[in-house]
Amino acid sequence: MVVTTKTNPLDAPATYDPSQFPPFAVTVDVVILTMADGRLHVLLIRRGEAPYKDMWAVPGGFKRPTETLDEAAKRELAEETGVDAASLLTQFGAYGDPGRDPRMNVVTVGYLAVLRDVGAIVAGTDAADASLVPVADLLNGSLDLAFDHLRIVRDAIERVRVELAVTGIATAFVGSTFTLAELRAVYEAIWGVQLDAANFRRSVAADDGWVIPTGRRSRPGPAGGRPAELYRAGRAWQAGGPIHRQPSPSRKERTKA
Amino acid sequence: MVVTTKTNPLDAPATYDPSQFPPFAVTVDVVILTMADGRLHVLLIRRGEAPYKDMWAVPGGFKRPTETLDEAAKRELAEETGVDAASLLTQFGAYGDPGRDPRMNVVTVGYLAVLRDVGAIVAGTDAADASLVPVADLLNGSLDLAFDHLRIVRDAIERVRVELAVTGIATAFVGSTFTLAELRAVYEAIWGVQLDAANFRRSVAADDGWVIPTGRRSRPGPAGGRPAELYRAGRAWQAGGPIHRQPSPSRKERTKA
DNA sequence: CCGGTTCTTGTCGACAAGACCTTAACCGTC
DNA sequence: GACGGTTAAGGTCTTGTCGACAAGAACCGG
Numbered sequence: 001m002v003v004t005t006k007t008n009p010l011d012a013p014a015t016y017d018p019s020q021f022p023p024f025a026v027t028v029d030v031v032i033l034t035m036a037d038g039r040l041h042v043l044l045i046r047r048g049e050a051p052y053k054d055m056w057a058v059p060g061g062f063k064r065p066t067e068t069l070d071e072a073a074k075r076e077l078a079e080e081t082g083v084d085a086a087s088l089l090t091q092f093g094a095y096g097d098p099g100r101d102p103r104m105n106v107v108t109v110g111y112l113a114v115l116r117d118v119g120a121i122v123a124g125t126d127a128a129d130a131s132l133v134p135v136a137d138l139l140n141g142s143l144d145l146a147f148d149h150l151r152i153v154r155d156a157i158e159r160v161r162v163e164l165a166v167t168g169i170a171t172a173f174v175g176s177t178f179t180l181a182e183l184r185a186v187y188e189a190i191w192g193v194q195l196d197a198a199n200f201r202r203s204v205a206a207d208d209g210w211v212i213p214t215g216r217r218s219r220p221g222p223a224g225g226r227p228a229e230l231y232r233a234g235r236a237w238q239a240g241g242p243i244h245r246q247p248s249p250s251r252k253e254r255t256k257a
Numbered sequence: 258m259v260v261t262t263k264t265n266p267l268d269a270p271a272t273y274d275p276s277q278f279p280p281f282a283v284t285v286d287v288v289i290l291t292m293a294d295g296r297l298h299v300l301l302i303r304r305g306e307a308p309y310k311d312m313w314a315v316p317g318g319f320k321r322p323t324e325t326l327d328e329a330a331k332r333e334l335a336e337e338t339g340v341d342a343a344s345l346l347t348q349f350g351a352y353g354d355p356g357r358d359p360r361m362n363v364v365t366v367g368y369l370a371v372l373r374d375v376g377a378i379v380a381g382t383d384a385a386d387a388s389l390v391p392v393a394d395l396l397n398g399s400l401d402l403a404f405d406h407l408r409i410v411r412d413a414i415e416r417v418r419v420e421l422a423v424t425g426i427a428t429a430f431v432g433s434t435f436t437l438a439e440l441r442a443v444y445e446a447i448w449g450v451q452l453d454a455a456n457f458r459r460s461v462a463a464d465d466g467w468v469i470p471t472g473r474r475s476r477p478g479p480a481g482g483r484p485a486e487l488y489r490a491g492r493a494w495q496a497g498g499p500i501h502r503q504p505s506p507s508r509k510e511r512t513k514a
Numbered sequence: 515c516c517g518g519t520t521c522t523t524g525t526c527g528a529c530a531a532g533a534c535c536t537t538a539a540c541c542g543t544c
Numbered sequence: 545g546a547c548g549g550t551t552a553a554g555g556t557c558t559t560g561t562c563g564a565c566a567a568g569a570a571c572c573g574g
Contacts, residue, residue, distance in 0.1 A: 021282040021319050021361070022282075022283075022319065022320075022321065022322050023280035023281070023282070024280070024281050024282070024283045024320070024322075024364075025278040025279075025280070025281070026279075026281045026283070026353065026364050062278050062279065063279075063281070063353060063364070064279065065279050065281075065355055065362045066355050067355065068353060068354045068355065069351060069352070069353040069354075069364070091350065091351065093348065094326060094348065094351040094366045095326070096283065096320060096325060096326040096366070097325045097326075098322055098323050098324065098325065104278075105322045107281075107283050107320070107326070107364065107366075109351045109353070109364075162423075166419075179521085180521085180522095181520080181521075196562095196563065196564070196565090197520090197521075197522085198521095198522075198523075198524090198563095198564090198565090199562065199563060199564085201521090201522070201523090202523095202562090203561095203562085217570095219571095220519085220520070220521090220570085220571055220572065221519090221520080221572095222572090223518080223519055223520080223572075224518070224519050224520070224570095224571055224572030224573070225518085225519040225520025225521065225570080225571060225572075226519080226520050226521040226522075226569065226570040226571055226572095227520085227521075227570070227571065228520075228521055228522090229521085229522090436552090437552085437553095438551080438552075453531090453532065453533075453534090454551090454552075454553085455532095455533090455534090455552095455553075455554075455555085456531065456532060456533085458552090458553070458554085459531090459554090460530095460531085474539095476540095477539090477540055477541065477550085477551070477552095478541095478550090478551080479541090480541075480542095480549080480550055480551075481539095481540055481541030481542070481549070481550050481551070482539080482540060482541070482549090482550045482551025482552070483538060483539040483540055483541095483550080483551050483552040483553075484539070484540065484551085484552080485551080485552055485553090486552085486553085
């Protein structure tokens with residue numbers, strides 16, 4: 001109640017005296033997303049012990065009492081991939097369903113990390129224990145995960161779709177220099193749409209600050225074609241990205257949908 | 258435990274053997290927002306005991322091992338206000354900084370609840386212990402809160418501003434039937450902007466599904482005026498609201514900003 | 515040199531959103 | 545009952561944005 005017989009507003013019913021609070025384990029799970037061959041992938045690890053032995057799971061670990069949640073996520077990311085970048089981490093949800101871990105009461109906090117070129121990192125670890133999995137394989141239900149990690153990954157995907165429209169998270173998927181085609185591929189893969197290259201260029205390059213031309217040009221692919229200009233990320237990506245998802249599919253159907 | 262010393266990527270360093278996981282208290286804090294005299298308010302309670310005695314705080318309580326986080330938030334909301342509506346609850350963040358509660362390790366999960374007409378509920382309880390506070394008083398720093406609750410409330414406000422553009426949360430602030438002026442006041446108060454009444458009407462009433470006219474009309478205010486039509490919320494509010502925040506202030510400055 | 519491919523620039527039209535005005539309906543007072 | 549004040553509702557015009565589409569530029573291989 002707002003006010004019980006005592007006067008402590010933070011307390012729960014007498015059966016839940018704060019001095020006898022139910023203990024929980026608190027963990028941090030990091031959903032690591034990256035682009036590989038034009039598709040969105042998530043980094044998963046294979047469990048070596050029960051429960052859910054041999055199943056794929058999201059990397060994570062226990063929060064320490066001396067660190068914040070953000071620091072715990074940063075530490076886990078560094079332990080898993082060797083990447084030290086706290087700015088790429090975004091908290092997206094907390095999960096505490098009873099029985100989600102059959103061994104004890106665990107509340108986990110989900111973090112989203114966007115990296116580029118995780119392939120080399122994954123290869124460096126034991127390949128049998130870590131792998132990049134296309135998110136499409138998870139979203140269509142053809143692959144299940146340990147615990148409630150499938151739900152956690154789903155929520156992370158949904159979050160990155162929103163972040164893509166609101167923040168400049170797209171540049172985290174590409175390298176320090178990139179072509180606009182690469183950047184456009186990020187939007188197309190994550191949103192599952194097809195964007196007009198000309199209009200995309202206009203939106204991104206119009207008011208400068210989004211991307212900065214370097215003057216150099218990329219080498220064409222094996223199929224030839226005109227070499228694309230190389231850009232680097234500008235500093236204006238904190239106040240909302242330049243590309244927005246189409247709210248209503250304009251009259252013509254998209255082939256890719 | 259999740260893992261033993263070997264081969265399991267889910268584990269932490271040996272100093273953190275899962276069998277000795279550090280215990281945390283897990284609480285749920287509910288930021289209850291409502292409209293009062295044209296401004297956005299938050300329901301706060303006054304602490305009666307140390308720490309932070311006599312300071313304002315967000316209502317909350319311990320999560321029980323047998324309930325989910327959502328259920329805990331729903332229970333807390335019912336205990337505080339008597340309102341039983343889980344659909345209005347939105348989780349927006351987790352907070353676990355060390356020392357945020359000087360007594361023990363506490364991780365709290367923040368929930369946002371949008372209600373209408375909390376005034377009667379607050380009046381029903383002990384008025385000295387619960388109160389509606391304008392969020393403006395919190396955002397400008399003139400009032401501090403216990404623990405890290407100021408940060409929690411700030412995050413909740415930011416979240417409701419986003420939800421307003423993405424979901425149909427605006428209808429949760431008004432009654433079951435409402436005028437478009439009332440609905441517009443919600444947007445104006447939360448975003449701090451001034452919207453053109455004519456354009457607002459077009460956006461909301463254009464493609465029906467947002468609001469449904471009831472045929473009845475409201476009684477004019479004390480200053481007179483033409484009576485407004487009464488609407489009720491449609492069912493199309495799950496796929497994004499009709500009103501979007503202006504991304505770029507078009508050439509003319511707004512008087513209210 | 516010549517098609518094939520990709521990047522870049524240009525133009526056009528549809529649509530959405532803001533600014534502004536006019537009409538409609540109710541109040542109070544005189 | 546007439547009149548000004550107030551608020552709601554509807555209409556029109558302009559502006560800006562966004563998507564579709566066409567055309568040119570720069571590289572490839574043969």
